[in-house]
Amino acid sequence: MRKARKKSNDNSIFPTNLEDLKRQLQTKFDHNSDLNYTIYQHQNQQLAVFYVTYLIDTNKVEASLLKPLLDSKQSWDNTKLLNQIPLSSGKKAKTMDDILKGILMGEVFIYIENEKEIVSYPLKKEEKRDLSKAETESLVLGPQVAFTESLATNMNLTRKGILSNDLVLEKIIVGEQSPKELRLAYLKSVANQDDINTMRQRLVELEVDEIEDSSVLIQLIEDSSSSIFPQFYETELPDRFSYSISKGRVGVLVENSPTGIIAPITLFSFLESTEDLYMRWNIGSFFRILRFIAMVISVLLTPMYVAVVTYHYEIIPMPLLITLGQSRANVPFPPIFEAMLLELLIELLREAGARLPTKVGQTMGIVGGVVVGTAAVQAGLTSNTLIILVTLSALASFTAPSYLMGTTIRVLRFPMIILGGVLGLIGIMFGICFLIIHLLKLTSLGRPYLSPVYPFNWQDLNKTLFRLPYNMQTKRFVSFRLRDLYRFDKDKARKKKDIDE
Amino acid sequence: MKNKLIMLLCFIPILLLSGCLETKPIERLAIINARGIDLLAEGLIDTTLVMFQFDTQSPDISKIASGSGKTIKEARYDANTKTSFTLTPGQIRLELYGKDVAEKGIISYLNTLVRDARTSDRVLLAITDSSAKEIITQGQQATNINVGLFMSGLIKQKIENDSIPKPELYDFTHAFFEKGQDPVLPLISSAEGTPALSSMAMFKDDVYVGKLSLDQAILINMFLKTIHSTPFDIGVDAKPLEKYLQNFLSGQDNETIQLNGKVIKGRTNTKIVDPKQLKFQTDVTIQMNLLELSRELDLANEEVTSTLEEQIEKQVKKQYEELLTQTQKMKADPFGYGEIYRINKNNGELKRDQWHELYPEIDVDYKVDVKIVEYGTIR
Numbered sequence: 001m002r003k004a005r006k007k008s009n010d011n012s013i014f015p016t017n018l019e020d021l022k023r024q025l026q027t028k029f030d031h032n033s034d035l036n037y038t039i040y041q042h043q044n045q046q047l048a049v050f051y052v053t054y055l056i057d058t059n060k061v062e063a064s065l066l067k068p069l070l071d072s073k074q075s076w077d078n079t080k081l082l083n084q085i086p087l088s089s090g091k092k093a094k095t096m097d098d099i100l101k102g103i104l105m106g107e108v109f110i111y112i113e114n115e116k117e118i119v120s121y122p123l124k125k126e127e128k129r130d131l132s133k134a135e136t137e138s139l140v141l142g143p144q145v146a147f148t149e150s151l152a153t154n155m156n157l158t159r160k161g162i163l164s165n166d167l168v169l170e171k172i173i174v175g176e177q178s179p180k181e182l183r184l185a186y187l188k189s190v191a192n193q194d195d196i197n198t199m200r201q202r203l204v205e206l207e208v209d210e211i212e213d214s215s216v217l218i219q220l221i222e223d224s225s226s227s228i229f230p231q232f233y234e235t236e237l238p239d240r241f242s243y244s245i246s247k248g249r250v251g252v253l254v255e256n257s258p259t260g261i262i263a264p265i266t267l268f269s270f271l272e273s274t275e276d277l278y279m280r281w282n283i284g285s286f287f288r289i290l291r292f293i294a295m296v297i298s299v300l301l302t303p304m305y306v307a308v309v310t311y312h313y314e315i316i317p318m319p320l321l322i323t324l325g326q327s328r329a330n331v332p333f334p335p336i337f338e339a340m341l342l343e344l345l346i347e348l349l350r351e352a353g354a355r356l357p358t359k360v361g362q363t364m365g366i367v368g369g370v371v372v373g374t375a376a377v378q379a380g381l382t383s384n385t386l387i388i389l390v391t392l393s394a395l396a397s398f399t400a401p402s403y404l405m406g407t408t409i410r411v412l413r414f415p416m417i418i419l420g421g422v423l424g425l426i427g428i429m430f431g432i433c434f435l436i437i438h439l440l441k442l443t444s445l446g447r448p449y450l451s452p453v454y455p456f457n458w459q460d461l462n463k464t465l466f467r468l469p470y471n472m473q474t475k476r477f478v479s480f481r482l483r484d485l486y487r488f489d490k491d492k493a494r495k496k497k498d499i500d501e
Numbered sequence: 502m503k504n505k506l507i508m509l510l511c512f513i514p515i516l517l518l519s520g521c522l523e524t525k526p527i528e529r530l531a532i533i534n535a536r537g538i539d540l541l542a543e544g545l546i547d548t549t550l551v552m553f554q555f556d557t558q559s560p561d562i563s564k565i566a567s568g569s570g571k572t573i574k575e576a577r578y579d580a581n582t583k584t585s586f587t588l589t590p591g592q593i594r595l596e597l598y599g600k601d602v603a604e605k606g607i608i609s610y611l612n613t614l615v616r617d618a619r620t621s622d623r624v625l626l627a628i629t630d631s632s633a634k635e636i637i638t639q640g641q642q643a644t645n646i647n648v649g650l651f652m653s654g655l656i657k658q659k660i661e662n663d664s665i666p667k668p669e670l671y672d673f674t675h676a677f678f679e680k681g682q683d684p685v686l687p688l689i690s691s692a693e694g695t696p697a698l699s700s701m702a703m704f705k706d707d708v709y710v711g712k713l714s715l716d717q718a719i720l721i722n723m724f725l726k727t728i729h730s731t732p733f734d735i736g737v738d739a740k741p742l743e744k745y746l747q748n749f750l751s752g753q754d755n756e757t758i759q760l761n762g763k764v765i766k767g768r769t770n771t772k773i774v775d776p777k778q779l780k781f782q783t784d785v786t787i788q789m790n791l792l793e794l795s796r797e798l799d800l801a802n803e804e805v806t807s808t809l810e811e812q813i814e815k816q817v818k819k820q821y822e823e824l825l826t827q828t829q830k831m832k833a834d835p836f837g838y839g840e841i842y843r844i845n846k847n848n849g850e851l852k853r854d855q856w857h858e859l860y861p862e863i864d865v866d867y868k869v870d871v872k873i874v875e876y877g878t879i880r
Contacts, residue, residue: 313527314591314619318650321532321592325555326562328528335526423515423522430515 012094015114018048025050028100035103043075046113055106057125065108065121076112081119092117101179126150134236136403141278143239151181151255154238158185158253158260161242166190169253170200174217177209182217185241185251185260190476190484192248195264198445199250214257215404223443228412230404231444233262233269240274248482250445264445264480266452268464270405271295276467285466292465294396298409301393302339303420303428305386309335311424327383336421338382342390343413345372350394451479528555531564531586535649537633538573538610539599545569546610548576549634551641551649554586563647565638573613591619595653596626596670597633597689603702603709608677614670624670625656628702628709630690643694655698656687663728663764665701665718666835677707680851681839685721688712705833705857713835717824719764720817723785724836727768733789734761735820737812739796745805747797759795760813764788765874771838773845779863781838785817790875800876814869821867829861838863 013024022037029035037050064087082090093099094117099109106124134146147154155169170184182203186196202221211217218232219225235241241260245251252261271291276284308316309328316324331338349368353361377384393413400406419427442449452460459478462468471493476482537549549567568580581588596614598607614620629636640648659665668686676684683704690699701713722728736757767787774780799805828835839856843849
């Protein structure tokens, strides 16, 4: 920032006359007819007012800017302008670069001829949609509202979630060709300073032409780009975002992106839902464990089937062996091919369902699930046992609260099926070991991805694998070495207060 | 770059060498679930295999094949020449030995089961009354279902309610290698073609030496472990109970009263009283409930139950003593008294076959304690 200001001192284009300025601007806005450049005569002065029409709230320009400007009986200079125009946050600029940037950000510029600087007011007209329900992370309990594409709205929602002046929303601009505003959000009394510094450094030092979306930003600043696992959490729920920040994590909001980024996180964060907190602790724990089991099932069930049916007939229980054998007897393909075919079918259905409008999507589900499924069995293309297993593992993969993690789990299945079909249980074991080693090495913002399981910390287990009643959750996440570990007093939490009354 | 090369070198063999791995897709296998072993002349082994074969052409998946050879594996390969699917032994659940084989010793045939990692250690072993082939082929015709599953079902349900000692491969080899104990296996005979678990076979080492009844199997099992919810039948002398009989409720007039009940918990505790004289003392404690009586008794009366308990105790003691003398005649020890003897011996050593000579000499004092916990509603 400081560098930029120094530069501007050197390249000042003022003072200049209005025709010159117009010519200069028009060369920059070549073939762009939307720049409104008007010259007003006022008290023997020449004033130029210019802006891009569709970026500006024209009503405001007329009512709050042009009216006082032209109605006044005195002559203007920059200081008077800044003092007497009933608009806040006016500022001065000198260079062409600042002017161009300002115009694109939705500022209105006023130049009084022969002044040394130009004055601008942000009068941006923001196009935004209304707040709506969360789509990809929909909930039953708790706040339903989702982030929108507007950064101002998102910041508003975050502030509403954390009513504390400890909440910092640091402004960072990233993008050389099309600069975009980011906000680094954290609680300065709670969050670990190292985490904040690391995140800030990664954002500030990012040299990139533009950022399309927060998911792109994640990929740009992640710890390991070659990994299949997402290392930052991307959420569209303001309550999840503010909850994470209030528990000491660092968040990033990106202009024009309906999701917020949370870091550092662990693998288990992807299996947590805010709903677990809104439910009673025992039920919340049950669902959390269920999701964990679902993840294992989703990755391993079909590969296990393939491995066992191809190589290890001796471990199948006798009653299952008979039904399995009878259904396999009709299938002309080897198990690996059969499983790949069905998994591919499910993936096709999911992808088609996601691309089509909701009404058609539902029909797709019925056609795919019922008609194709039964027909495939009757035609002898697959065994009906496998249909059940594949459906089960597909269902299990959809239980992950994070859509990103769900896709990761589903994709992981394919190499596992190949390993199972090629090397049997040994192959699956190889795959599992590979995954575990990979996860052990993975970090999120420099913090271990598998904590609190590795490095083991028993105090954190009740925040990841299961949940305890609130009076026992007195601490925040220990593994992340927060500045303020305690949420409330442990002893006071245990005291019953309603007896004396 | 170097790392990537190493990774590549690791992955390529996985894909290329996978062709070397033998696949065993279940639809192309004939999965053996029971095997019968008999002896032919000239030292040839005759195996009869009950198997599942998943053939789309036929609705009947149970098949029987047989073959002969000098070893069990050779016999299987011989049988394979007569089947279109590959015979695989990984799912064997029951191994049957014909009477001829059992009388010569079966340990050499267990070798193949122990060595093969794919076969389970928990294969059930059993002896047949006639040849194993006969039982299997006739049984398949008579039962019309997979006879291998049928027979393992026969044995398993008895194991589940603790009526017979476990006849799994592991238990057999354990008892065999234990110097002071001999194994017991179920004996399957044919009842008009249908296989039935008729009695138990007593072994001396690995040689079949005599039959024991199924009632005696409970006594042996109670000695080896604590038994729970085991059906239990016993007949007691009617005379001491005469005065409590409610004659108007019970018709026939017999000298014994037949009881049927369930042992809730039955266990024994044995200690050696005098190692030199081979004197043992076994305490038997049985908690049972009564389900059926052949003649009606006024059980609400405490005197009656205590007399009844006494009579049962007497009867159990008698049965144990009978079992002891019977096995002593066979010189085979199903209980493992020899093991207790060996533990309490000075140097803790017992040579193979030594116990078989000592066992007929031992003297056991059985102290039985029966408690009737429940007797149900009475009229």
